[in-house]
Amino acid sequence: MLKVNNRKVIHTLSKRLLKENKSRNKVALLAIILTSFMLSALILFGMNAYRFNEVNWIQSAGTAADAYLTNPTELQLSTLDKSSSVERIGQITQVASSEMDDDRIELSYLSKEAFQMKQDALYPIKGEYPKKQNEIMLSVEAVNHLTGSTPKKGLKIELPISDEHGNQVMQEFILTGWFTDPLASNNPLTSIGFVSKAYLESTNHTIENNGYADVQFKRGITGVDEVERLEQQIKTLDSQAFATYFNLSGSSDQMLMLVGVGVVVLLIMFSGYLLIYNIFYLSISHDIRSYGLLKTIGTTAKQLQQIIRGQALSLSVIGIPIGSAIAIALAFGFALYGGLPNFFRYWQVQLVLIILSSFFAFMTVLISVWKPARKVGKISPVEATRYTDIKIQSKKTKLTTHGGKIGKMAWRNIFRHGKRTTVVFMSLFFGLTTFLSVFTVVESLDIENYVSRTMVSDIEMRNSYMIGDDGEFEPVYNLSSKLINEVKAVPGVTAVMPQYESKYKAEFSDEFSSYYNWAKDSISKADLAKRFEGEMISLESEDFECLFSIQTSEINSNIDLPKSNTVYLSQSLEGTYELPSHFDITHPISGKEYKVNFGGYLPISLRSSGINHWAPTLIVPEKFMNTFNGKVQPVIGSVYVSVEKGKDKEVHQQIQQISEKYGDFQIETKEALRDNLQLSKIAISLIGGGFSVLLALIGIVNFINIMFTGIINRKQELSVLESIGMTRKQVNKMVAIEGAYYAMISLGLVWTLGNGIAYGLFTLFNSVSKYAVYQFPVTPMVLVSLVVVIICVTVPLLTYKKMTKQSITERLQENMY
Structure with a gap:
């Protein structure tokens, strides 16, 4: 048997069929562009976020x-x-x-x-x-x-x-x-x-x-x-x-980020698969008779599959580069916008990332068309000529004298094609659940909660640093009582709280295993034992009471701050590590040893000036600080300044002017932190919200495509119903109810099961951030639900209206010959 080279013929057929399916091509091209865009954007943002995290580690070590x-x-x-x-x-x-x-x-x-x-x-x-x-x-x-x-x-x-x-x-x-x-x-x-x-x-x-x-x-x-x-x-x-310095290669945060990017890549590929698969499946179902005729003249199953894949390949060559280009343009747009200036400072558009995202997009298209192409190859010419894409159900028909109810007819129509219905529900569910999850996390980013947990007061002054003879950064203690008195005199200042600091030494033992498990990625046990020195910090008694009065709901009733020889940790460390119930600490100058008790966690964010210490920072009462230091005066490490509402900027400017006389300081304000966080939240909302909207859009486009094609494929069936007495008004009502059922079931799943998934993701996020406050995104969800309902109801109506431009006779005769 001679082998005939029909590649050119197959290529020509593929191009001709591609040109004939213009409406299909537009939807398929949009699907490929969306998939390519989301994959490119996610991989670019994800890998650059990985690099940003890596650079932050590198900068911390130098x-x-x-x-x-x-x-x-x-x-x-x-x-x-x-x-x-x-x-x-x-x-x-x-x-x-x-x-x-x-x-x-x-x-x-x-x-x-x-x-x-x-x-x-x-x-x-x-x-x-x-x-x-x-x-x-x-x-x-x-x-x-x-x-x-x-x-x-x-x-x-x-x-x-x-x-x-x-x-x-x-x-x-x-x-x-x-x-x-x-x-x-x-x-x-x-x-x-x-x-x-x-x-x-x-x-x-x-x-x-x-x-x-x-x-x-x-x-x-x-x-x-x-x-x-x-x-x-x-x-x-x-x-x-x-x-x-640190152990970056084994960092769990880094691995978690890569796993997260991988999971979302798979989710996008799956969503894109559902859409592209449906588009080609419905297109092939519509053109199945043409493929059957090709089979009658000798076209093999393999050649028919090549025709389908050739069309997908042609659309991919156009759609994938467009999607990647939009993703790159969007990324640089965010860089110019400046919502995340530090992130985009290290932004890189690497060719390997574009190739990787294009490969994933191309694989998504190939996987999506594999089953429809296989279906074309397997169908016989005879089956193709009478193919309707509707399975005949064996369920017994119930006879009535009062006719069928439109609502029940619509309900049966939805579940007549199980696969198609499942794909629609899955596509809408995944898209809308992703939308809900992202907006739940974004809405739960409580800036005020983060600011209050991060900063004790409206303005915080800290000592600056210099490089010592050993090459290490050391604090320069320029904060003094004289400076504090000048700050107190500034109009608008309501309170000034100095933070006192003192170094201590401790004997490292297995009792500190909880602390070592936290630090072991950065230091060996032997080195930790050699360098187990830290700082203790304290405020004046009335300042402690002032801070506790603000955080009354979070104060542990067992905490007895005035109690002698009791040390505490900041509440931000709760769940990270704990200290032994009893241990000894030594003053580095006097050499005197003290037995202390671990009293738990205090709901205040106090930080020490020391940056080269490996033992935990202890918060102690004023009385114990004085006892521990004896005649040695503890240094002032930080100053916390509370300000009247609305006077933050004025007070900040005056404090900066005063501080110039005393040296260099680090001055942080709640207002500046709040503004930076707000910009970051907007940028995160745009990026995360954009992704979730696009995933939801994939589900909605999938529904539109299925409903449009489904009603067109049922043209004869609906025409028969009209011919035996069903009015156009009743048909309109039936297809509208079908769309409403799709919306109700999909939204019902999202508002229940989807909300549970979103809450689970929030809980996971909050276990890392510890400052988010759960907030259900009511407004975004109500708006997107309304959009889904409107689209689900109007698309079938508009499709049917377009179909009825022909007379009943023309529609009934369309596929008779």
Whole structure:
């Protein structure tokens, strides 16, 4: 048997059939564009959200490295470099410091690998790394503060540098590059700068005496466990620290985010599948006689399937790029809108993400047309000529003398085609439930609740930070009683509450297992035992009482704050970890030991100034703070300022003016936090709401398509009903009731089962956020329900009206020959 190459003929047939089905093509193209758009947008937003989270971690550590080793020897570096678990090692050597009053810039030399690992933390970086001895790279904030101008290549900057004798010597540098230092946003000169290798060689500084190595492990390796293993190999000294920054590769939040994106991708693919499948299924049902005739002249089942897939492929080539392009345009639109400026700061439209989303969209189309194409291939020419797409039910017909009731007829019509009905209900249910779930979460984002849990007062003042001799950030305690008295005198200020802080030491033991389980992703048990130091914080007794009076409903009746030797944790940590019922703490200066009891959690958000402590921050009564410190005066770490309603801006401006006389501070306000959160909520509402509306739209479009095609396919049946005496008014009533039933059943499922799913998702979300307050989205749900009812009722009526432009005779004769 000779093989005949009919590819060209099949391709021509596919194109001709595609041109004939213009109305089908429009709906199918819309479905493919919607599916492609949602998949592209979700993958772009999801993967960039993953990157945003990753960059936040990197910024908190200042590098993409997983661990650091202080003062490494050449042998230790060589051993680490040969380890199969190590991806790369960066060397950082501190070569000089520039001090001006209480401000400080730490100058370091970075190896190529170290600089690469810092790039995300200092994004965006402009210019190039210094090469000559007199070249320097500084933060934008430092350049602005030092010169009063914007950074530019070749700008000359003078800095006082401490020589080997401790004397300040002015040195002139030429700026070759600049970066954004996130840690310098509130204190411009608490910053870092980079110099060349030539500058390092002009000093007597070495990495073994004045530096550290950043170590990045290969993907999938747990940093804490690997540090413990390598520590034995490189034989660290007691004076060295080998510890992790964080364990990003094993972060449960990161994995949860990827799983979430994957689940939503599958949901979108399923919704798109339901729509595209239905479109092609109904189109094939309508054109089945044409395919039957093709089979009679010798077209094989495989060739018929190729014709169907060819049409889907042609529509995909047009629809998928359009959907991806709209998603990219929308993303950049949000970036310009600025609702989430920090998020879009690191936005990347990577080609691999577009290819990935296009692949998922293409697979959705192929899977959707597989079953309809298979159906065409299996049907015989004889079956095709008398195909009606309606299964004859074996149920016994009930005879009556008063005719059939229109409502019952409509009800039977809905469930006559089980598969089609199931697809409609599933499509509407999934789309509307997603809409309900997203708006439930968005409506439940209680900004005031978050602000009140995050900030104690209207304005909060905190000490700024500087880089110490060991390269670590340390608080600069500029807050003083004199400053507090000036703030109290500002018109509009109703209360000023200083927060006192003191360091403590504790003996780490297995009793702290709850705390270790929380911290183990960031530090090994051995390192935690070595560095188990923390801070205790306290307010004056009347200030505690003032805060408790605001939170009376949340106060645990067992809490007895004046009780001596009792320590507490902030309520935000409840469920995260707990402390032993009894343990010992030691004063770091006097060495005196105290036995304390754990009293539970206080419903106030107090934070310490310390950022390099590994023991928990303890909240203690004023009396115990004084007893613990004895003659040593505790420092003021924060000041909480309450303001008269409506005077926040005026008071904030005056406090800023006063604070300039005392040094640099971090000043936060509830108003600024509230405004930022409101912008973010709007952006989240637009993004999440947009996705949910589109998913709901897929369900609605699916319904429109099925109802439109269903009534067209029932043209003869409805014409017969008219010919035996059923009026057009009665037919209109019947198809309208059919649509109403679809709406009632779908909305009934959404308002009951869907609402249960939405509440479950809210509970899951709130277990992470802990500040959301459940709020049912009444207005959005009522509006979308009205839209669904209107569409479900009007679409059948409009379709029937269009069909009845022909006479009954013409409709009855249409498919007789």
